[in-house]
Amino acid sequence: MKILFKISLALLFLTFANISCDDYPIDEDGLLITERSECYVSNFELLGSDYQTVRTKAAVIDTLAQTINVEVFWGTDLKKLWPQFSLVTDAKLDPKITSFVDFSDLSNPKSWTVIAGNRVVKKTYTVYITVQPKP
């Protein structure tokens, strides 16, 4: 009787373990890996040291060329900007943005890679910054 009970319990455990692994795989960040292959940036924001936008107008995102062009106000401190990417569902960004980024070297634009929900498709976007000209 005891043996039967133990066997049933072990089978039940294995069944649950099998179900959870098959349906919800997770990546190294603990995020769900899904079947989505879409891989693009839907919106882009750029904040200054005062956490206010420094864009003069909406950023131009070219999903084919994988570029983001953004013009910032004249006088913006380019050494301390916080880029914010809005991505398609389930996608993630690499490297992660955890603090202000130095954009002052305009000849070497910064790049980030968007990784699709299936973690297979990857596209690298380059952010080009121009400063509003002084009249």
Added chain:
Amino acid sequence: MQRKYFNLIWGMALVMLFAACQEEEYALPEAKTQLQNDCIKRTIGPHVAGLNLEFVYAAALGHGQGKLTVMQVDASIAGAAGTYLEHRSFHTNASGNDVPVEIGNPSVTNGAKTEVTFTRDTVAAALRYYYMIPEEARGRTVSFTFSAKASTGETVTYSMGPYTIAKMEMKRDIVLSDNNLAYFSIADMTAYNATDAAGKAGNIDLVYLYRAITGINFNHALVAPAANADYLPGITLPSGVNKDAKVSRTWALRDQHLARLQYGIFVDDIDFEQLNISDAPNYAINLRAESGAWVETADGKYRAYIYVNSVNNNARTMTISIKRYQVH
């Protein structure tokens, strides 16, 4: 063996069940009749020299037992002019207004001791105490001993503190004006005109200017004299005015001491101690009312937070308030 433990557990459970269910008859609590006291501190935020520390001290004794005769406060450091203990006890009426009831003579301050002598029969009173933080308390701690005496001969005391008084200094409502009082010194926390600035060139850290330039947002600006001339359009610096500074613009940091608005935000010593704006530029343009800027002088001696109280485009002025911390 197992049965023994089983019985023991059941026995304990039964005891607890009966103990928990035992009813206790309610009895109205009897008020204490002896002299007693309590105190609260009303001031929040860092304690800055030149500002008040406000307390409310209450004392009471049973009705018919006697009356209050004296209330007093002893501070470990004598308060500055303006320190007093209210001689009126306040209560709130139905409209929510404070209604004062005079209970004695205005307080008398002698050194660190402030005292109110009661002249009306009073068995309970809550008096407000305003301690004007003196300059000598800066960077030190201050404690208070509140006490009350009754006609019964009883005395009660209540200790408050110690409270650390901030090292930082503060000055409010400094008016900067374009082309006049445009040269600001962090060391002096004062704005100078060009003539006076030339005589204090070594102390001038920032230049205030207002420019309405079509196509860009320049407007009201604080710029270090050493900044690129692009950020000082139309400015001819007085002789010797050439210092640099780090300036980092902020938004929504409405320090309550400086802004006197409803926001419970305070810049304190620790903010200056941990401030790192080594990579900040030497200018802040397009400053608006309720914005601000962290500033560090070129020699690293002072760190400051400048809050913009108001701007006036027509008069080309900006009113600022400042908290300043001496690093070394």
